[in-house]
Amino acid sequence: MSSSKTIKVLTLSKYYPRDNGFIPENQSNIYACMDPPVEAIEAGKAIALPHGKFKIDLILKQLPSGWWPDLVSISSTLMLVQNPPIPVGIPSLTCPSVMKLIDSHHMPRPIQNLIEYAKLVGCQYHWTGYTRHHIHFFVEAGLPNVFWMPGAISIPPYVPESVKDKTYDVIFRGAVDSNHYHRREFLKFLQEAEINVDFSGSPYAECLDIYVQSKIVLNCSLNGDLNRRVYEVLMVGGFLLTDRLALQSGLPLLFQEGVHLECYGSKQELLDKIKYYLSHPDAAAEIARQGHELFMAKYHPEILVEKFNQIVFDGKSIPSIFSAQDDVRVTNIFNRTININNLYSRLKIYELLQEVHRLNFEIDLLYYRGKNELLIADLSDLPKFQITSVDSSQELANTTKDFEVIIIDLPNEVSDLKHLIEQLNPCLSGCSLFLALGISSSIKQKKLNSLLKSKGLVPTQFVERDNRTYLAYQRQFEENQTLSRTKKLNLELFRYSDIEDYNNPLNNSSGGIKQLVKNLVHTINMRKG
Known part of the structure; x- marks a missing residue:
């Protein structure tokens, strides 16, 4: 698209924009958002969005005469709204559509929610500004044309005068x-x-x-x-x-x-x-x-806007740095069969450990006899985790670390559990979080509960109650009790006893992500002692 032509952009977002965002001189914007300022509506700059599902034609009919979008841009901040707006008919638009994927690096269930919302809306392009390391999840989930554009694209250009003396x-x-x-x-x-x-x-x-x-x-x-x-x-x-x-x-x-x-x-x-x-x-x-x-x-923001426009308007190939072709987790997707259930199982584990990562420093993690190589690859973008993966008791005996987090794959037979826990026994006294991955029968779960209880680890629930993905155990401390280890993680669980079940924020009856935080049965807050 010619840089001299005025580009008309219809943006659907939770918020009416603040003054610290960059809008190119050749761009005309109208915002469809929640509770826009009255003066913006009267000036023809804003349209109020409804809750729940609605046809995009409802918004298009309210546009000023002679103004028709060259691009429809949708922000995933709409998921934060109670009974989130879900535009219907986006794939039928005659202009490109793009969704900005925001905040996949914190809050409960962030990546799963983004994937589900993006699939409901059906944009032609999907991009992220701050979480390039999650592109592989979005590509594996089947979202089309996923790319990263450095966050500088949204910064208003400004260079103040230099000063000699620093204040x-x-x-x-x-x-x-x-x-x-x-x-x-x-x-x-x-x-x-x-x-x-x-x-x-x-x-x-x-x-x-x-x-x-x-x-x-x-x-x-x-x-x-x-x-x-x-x-x-x-x-x-x-x-x-x-x-x-x-x-x-x-x-x-x-x-x-x-x-x-x-x-x-x-x-x-x-x-x-x-x-x-x-x-x-x-x-x-x-x-x-x-x-x-x-x-x-x-x-510079103007340089990045031009690159963005070349992708979305001119159909140019996404440059390799923006499509994360250097990340083998992206390139390997096309060399294997995608199992969407496996992806969601990995996401549940990753999102839990991502929260652990948010609240801790230098976490030693052991994955013992682990077979899920994709999970190990997923966790490689969380630098505060020092991951050790060993396949034998001999290798385990040669490790000298104290592991705060231990992960195992549940064995097929209940009888194998005792032997597995015995092999891990030297590591369990320093463990604060234990995850057993895989499908668990009630018999297998009771056996593991008994074995770990003797080691001071008790069953717990986090964001999603799903025994088909993993069983979670935390160390139980008596008041004023400390570990003999020099390093430890404390699990301080905030209980919401009046809330029984986790609600998907995309359900119309749900209160969005902010309500989701209140819906946690437990949330994890792990700190080094």
Whole structure:
């Protein structure tokens, strides 16, 4: 599509847009959303969305005369709505349709919900801005034309004037609520180490100016996501120190550590690098300069919008970096038979462990005699997990780690359970979470319950009650009891006794994802002691 032509975009989203999003000059937008501002409706810029299923024609008929969309863009934030809006008839549109897949890296059942909602809507294209490492799940589920576009695509271009004297030593701008466990812990650690770190709140536009006025800008992802703060800091020319992400996230593919930005993987490494760059400001300035130049040359929002338009409007092939062709989990999909039930079983396990990953540091995980190679591949994008997979008792005897999480495949015969648990006995005293994967009969479940109870592990339920996927066990602590191990995970379960069953947020009777959080029978919060 010609860059000089005005592109008309009809966007369906939960929210009417804020001022910190990027809209190209040649783009005209109308928003169909929940409870849009009255003045936006009167100006012909917004349309109110209904709840539940509705024909997309209902929205199209309300468009201003002479305005017809070149693109229909749908945000998965609609899933957050009670009785979520589900447009019907999207595949029949004469213009392209695209769904943005958001927040697959936290909240209960996030990836499964996105897949189910996307299939109900039926867009032609699907893209994600911050969770490139989940593309393989969406492709395996059968969503068409899945790609990643770096989150810089949504940032309004802005480069403040440079300053000679830096006002701040270290700053962080972003949410520090209870969902962002790592951020809170890192900031607390830095304060205790007497680092002068400023993490007060600021309006978005002020943040960009403050990044330039700071010697070090700290970033910490929520849960392995390549968030927009990475791009914001590099765009304005700040020195960025961010958490080290998995290769599949895309961060190491876009920017080189020590050249365009700096990374940390632990509290101590964070502290060491802060001290180093505070005492070597010229080195920090050179990294900031190179990061800014690379961003402006390759990842400026206008450049990414052009690449996006080439894919969606011109039908050009999705570049390999955006379709994650470097991720063998994507390329191997086309070399094997897809079993959708197997995918959903893996997702249930992955989503549980993804939450464990969100709330912990450096988790040692043992998969003993595990046969599910796809699951191991799934977990490889959660860098805080140190995964050990062994197939024999001899290999197990040679390991020296204390494993906080242990996973096994349930044996076919009940009689084999006792032998399996006996082999694991040296590891069980340090285990806080035990998962047994596979279909379990009531007899097999009772036997495993008995064997693990003697080791201090008791049955528990998490997001989904599904004994066909896995059995879960947690360590039961007496008050003030601690493990003899130097490392441990504490499982603190928040109980919702008035809620009995998990509800799928896509059911019309459900309250969406926010209600889903309340519907948890248990939610997991594991912390290192």
